[in-house]
Amino acid sequence: MNAEQLHAIIASGLACTHLEVDGDGRHWSAVVVSEAFQGLRLIARHxxxxxxxxxKIQNDEVHALSMKTYTPAEWAALPR
Incomplete structure (x- = not known):
């Protein structure tokens, strides 16, 4: 699996306003921004x-995924 494939899988299953995926083929990191996270705790977002x-998680195609999850308002408020 590559970053583009993982990006496509997440984007097809969750409406994202921003999505970044990076990794080495087994260990991944993602920044996911979605309205669907509104009112949810961190664990529910993940x-x-x-x-x-x-x-893909259960079959170990994606061994590890670390995430930062934000609502669009939280994302917009982050310093850059």
Whole structure:
């Protein structure tokens, strides 16, 4: 799996206003911004992202995924 494939999988399962994916083929990091995170705790946000990966996590195609998850308002408020 490559970054473009992982990006496409997450984007197809979760409406994202911003999505960045980086990694080495097994260990990944992602920044995911979605309205779907509104009102959710961190664990629920991560569960939403993991749900898009389905069997790919269970089959170890994606060994590790570290995430930063934001609502669009949280993302807009971050200093850059």
């Amino acid at each position: 569960q939403k992202v993991y749900a898009t990966l389905g069997q």
